[in-house]
Amino acid sequence: MAAFWKKIVRNRALLLLVLPGTVWFLIFAYLPMFGTVLAFKDFRISPDGFFASVLSSDWVGFKNFEYLFQTSDAYVITRNTILYNVAMIILGLVSAVGFAVLLSELLNKRMAKVYQTGMFLPHFLSWVIISYFAFTFLSPDKGVLNQLAAYFGTDSVSWYSEPKYWPFIILFVGIWKGIGYNSVIYLAAITGIDKSYYEAATIDGARKWQQIRYITLPLLRPLMIILTILAIGGIFRSDFGLFYQLPKDSGALYPVTNVIDTFVYRGLMNMGDIGMSTAAGLYQSLVGLVLILTANYIVRKIDRDQAIF
Template sequence: MNVFWKKLLRNKGLLLLVLPGTVWFLVFAYLPMFGSVLAFKDFRIHRDGFFASVLNSKWMGFKNFEYLFTTNDAYIITRNTILYNLALIILGLVISVTFAIILSELVNKKMAKIYQTGMFLPHFLSWVIISYFAFTFLSTDKGTLNQIISYFGGEPIMWYTEQKYWPFILIFVGIWKGVGYNSVIYLASITGIDKSYYEAAVIDGATKWKQIRYITIPLLKPLMIILTILAIGGIFRSDFGLFYQLPKDSGALYPVTNVIDTFVYRGLINMGDIGMSTAAGLYQSMVGLILILITNYIVRKIEKDHAIF
């Protein structure tokens, strides 16, 4: 025990640095886990407070989970959630790595920083703002795209009622918003690569493409795998703002924009069933955990050093 306290005192400076993050993590990540019990109860507000409400609410078992699996939209929301996330993960990975490599190869570093800042900016914009940006392009009467189409003699498109365009719009905007943030992560990793590798490659006569293919990408692979594993863990979760705010909650677009998160939100708003929404969140978390474990196990079998644990 004395050894423990000695180590604690010796590292008190570092421990104080991580204390705020630890407290935040405990309060906002671990304490809310106790609320998962609501997924198995018919939650009703009690006058004696929240804890009394939880204790006095009727136990329902797995009935709250039936809402997700027995509804007529179960197939549609599951399909949309998985396919959109797969597209965003795969395309986001390829485009982010590509932009990071391009930025690292720019000779003019001042311009590279300007491009990097411009790409990073959308990450800080809320989906409400982005949805109004999109509306200026897609509005039926005053939208920029319809004005261009009309100028060339075409018929204006009712963007917010035509389903066939929205898979491409959602994927494009989702990648546009996230590619800058992900590129910065990969760019930081590229910056940390030992320059002697490239110098040796130049001496051996390697072209720039071969340097990227045989040095940059292989050294980025561990980071790419780790981030992909973590992204797969969230494949049953969707960016709520992307699928709710961007299409303006248009009912005509539900078959191509409705995902688990938006479906649960509308169910909560219409029925006020907290137990059902908690069950959906718990289901998404458990599936995400299982997917991370499976993906990490596969990676560990193929290349042990690239696994998370």
């Protein structure tokens, strides 16, 4: 025990640095785990407080999970959630890496910072604001796209009642909002690559594309694998604002915009069933954990050095 406290005192400066992050995780990540018990209870609010409500609520086992699996929309929301996330992971990875490589190759570094700031700005905008930006283009009456269609003599489109267009709109807007933030991570990794590699390649006569292909991308590969594995863990979760605010909660678009998160939200708003929403969140977390472990296991089998653990 004395040796333990000596280590604490010796490393007190480093421990103080990680203390804020540790406290944040304890309060917002670990303490809420006790609330997962609500997924197995018929939660009823008691005037005696939250803990009394939890203790007095009846135990119902897996009944709350039946709401997700027995509903007629189970297949649609599961399909939409998985397919959108798979597309986001693939397209987001390609676009973020591509944008980071382009920024790193710009000779005018001042303009590179301007472009980076411009692409990073959407990350800080809420989905409510972005939904109104999109509405200025997609509005049936005053939208820019329909005004252009009228100018060229073509028929206008009722965008918020035509489901066939929205998979492309959602993917485009989702990637556009996140490309700046994701590219910063890869740009930082590119900045840390030893410049002597590029100098040696230039002396050997390698062109820019060859340098990117044989130096930049291989050295980015470990980071790309790690971020992809972590992204796979969220494949059963969706950005609520993207699928709820952007389509303006249009009922006509539910076949292509309804995902697990929006489905649970609507169920919670209509029925007020807290146990059901907790069960959905627990289900998403467990599936995400299994997917992360599976993806990491596969990567470890292929190349042990590239795995997270």
